[in-house]
Amino acid sequence: xxxxxxxxxxxxxxxxxxxxxxxxxxxxxxxxxxxxxxxxxxxxxxxxxxxxxxxxxxxxxxxxxxxxxxxxxxxxxxxxxxxxxxxxxxxxxxxxxxxxxxxxxxxxxxxxxxxxxxxxxxxxxxxxxxxxxxxxxxxxxxxxxxxxxxxxxxxxxxxxxxxxxxxxxxxxxxxxxxxxxxxxxxxxxxxxxxxxxxxxxxxxxxxxxxxxxxxxxxxxxxxxxxxx
Numbered sequence: 001x002x003x004x005x006x007x008x009x010x011x012x013x014x015x016x017x018x019x020x021x022x023x024x025x026x027x028x029x030x031x032x033x034x035x036x037x038x039x040x041x042x043x044x045x046x047x048x049x050x051x052x053x054x055x056x057x058x059x060x061x062x063x064x065x066x067x068x069x070x071x072x073x074x075x076x077x078x079x080x081x082x083x084x085x086x087x088x089x090x091x092x093x094x095x096x097x098x099x100x101x102x103x104x105x106x107x108x109x110x111x112x113x114x115x116x117x118x119x120x121x122x123x124x125x126x127x128x129x130x131x132x133x134x135x136x137x138x139x140x141x142x143x144x145x146x147x148x149x150x151x152x153x154x155x156x157x158x159x160x161x162x163x164x165x166x167x168x169x170x171x172x173x174x175x176x177x178x179x180x181x182x183x184x185x186x187x188x189x190x191x192x193x194x195x196x197x198x199x200x201x202x203x204x205x206x207x208x209x210x211x212x213x214x215x216x217x218x219x220x221x222x223x224x225x226x227x228x
Contacts, residue, residue: 010048010095011075018075020068029066034114039092046088048079116161123154128165131155136172140206170208177207187213 134144194204
């Protein structure tokens with residue numbers, strides 16, 4: 001168990017978002033701190049958030065509440081915490097400065113989970129299905145994304161960690177193939193870049209085969225850059 005030096009309270013970096021005239025429930029405070037409600041509840045139990053009141057919860061039981069003024073006062077106080085992993089949750093200890101492998105790993109997982117929850121909210125399953133259908137019908141990913149109110153970055157970003165969605169997009173995007181899957185230039189630099197001059201110009205291809213070539217080429221370029 002390691003004793004940490006005095007340091008800013010976990011509320012300190014969020015002080016500019018706290019409204020002194022408001023009342024904060026545990027869940028609302030958790031959203032402010034980007035923590036799970038259970039972590040904030042632990043902070044309250046361990047005495048890091050004194051001055052709270054208990055009030056009935058609409059779904060039964062009781063919940064902590066704080067005034068904005070109380071939270072601002074707490075934000076201005078330094079805090080000293082023992083890194084007791086048997087008593088405190090890793091996500092809570094990370095918030096107050098512990099950078100052991102366990103706390104870092106849990107914090108990373110929590111951050112990823114929050115980001116993916118936000119991604120689901122901004123780009124829900126209905127919109128994803130609509131994008132896939134539009135692309136399968138020959139609409140570019142950029143235009144399909146715009147039609148459902150997101151960016152192409154949201155589509156491709158989702159595909160980096162959602163394997164099922166990535167597979168659906170890849171299958172649908174064969175419809176965008178300029179040359180055809182059986183053409184020797186499919187999935188090559190020539191296919192991806194297209195041809196602007198000559199007697200038979202053709203647009204750059206963003207079908208699945210040529211995008212796979214571009215992904216592979218990007219990996220090669222990154223590896224060469226890292227080795228240089």
